[in-house]
Amino acid sequence: MRKAFVNLKNAFRPNSTYKDVIHKIRQDSVCPFCPKYLKQYHKKPIIKTGRFWLLTDNMYPYAGARHHLLLIHKKHIERFAEISPAAWQELERLVAFVVKKRAIKGAALIMRFGDTSYTGASVSHLHANIIAGPGGAKKHDPIMFRVG
Numbered sequence: 001m002r003k004a005f006v007n008l009k010n011a012f013r014p015n016s017t018y019k020d021v022i023h024k025i026r027q028d029s030v031c032p033f034c035p036k037y038l039k040q041y042h043k044k045p046i047i048k049t050g051r052f053w054l055l056t057d058n059m060y061p062y063a064g065a066r067h068h069l070l071l072i073h074k075k076h077i078e079r080f081a082e083i084s085p086a087a088w089q090e091l092e093r094l095v096a097f098v099v100k101k102r103a104i105k106g107a108a109l110i111m112r113f114g115d116t117s118y119t120g121a122s123v124s125h126l127h128a129n130i131i132a133g134p135g136g137a138k139k140h141d142p143i144m145f146r147v148g
């Protein structure tokens with residue numbers, strides 16, 4: 001069996017074509033976050049390119065999110081232990097950069113790693129999410145982040 005770079009079971013998002021996209025990627029048997037294929041699947045501009053990470057907006061932001069950014073590790077890795085100390089430092093700098101650039105008042109920084117049947121990730125290629133809720137005093141539905 002060919003390696004799966006995406007997990008269709010984790011690709012559900014209400015009112016979104018996301019699952020169809022992940023299904024197509026699964027059929028193509030490619031990794032949508034690897035540099036060779038990223039432009040094919042990801043149409044948002046790259047905000048900043050580091051030595052280890054790409055910073056960009058999520059193509060399929062969670063409903064209600066004021067910001068949903070991705071930090072995609074440039075080299076295909078999946079495991080936590082594969083993140084080098086230098087990559088961690090750069091991740092910190094890129095998060096600080098975008099928090100300032102977008103004047104983000106609050107957000108969650110979330111990274112899944114490893115076997116996607118445990119994590120809820122739809123793409124196994126290691127990436128971090130920066131997700132900010134709508135803020136303000138108005139009532140709104142919570143933004144839920146899938147794990148497992």
Ligand SMILES: [Zn+2]
Pocket residue numbers: 031032033034035075076077125
């Ligand atoms: Zn990849």
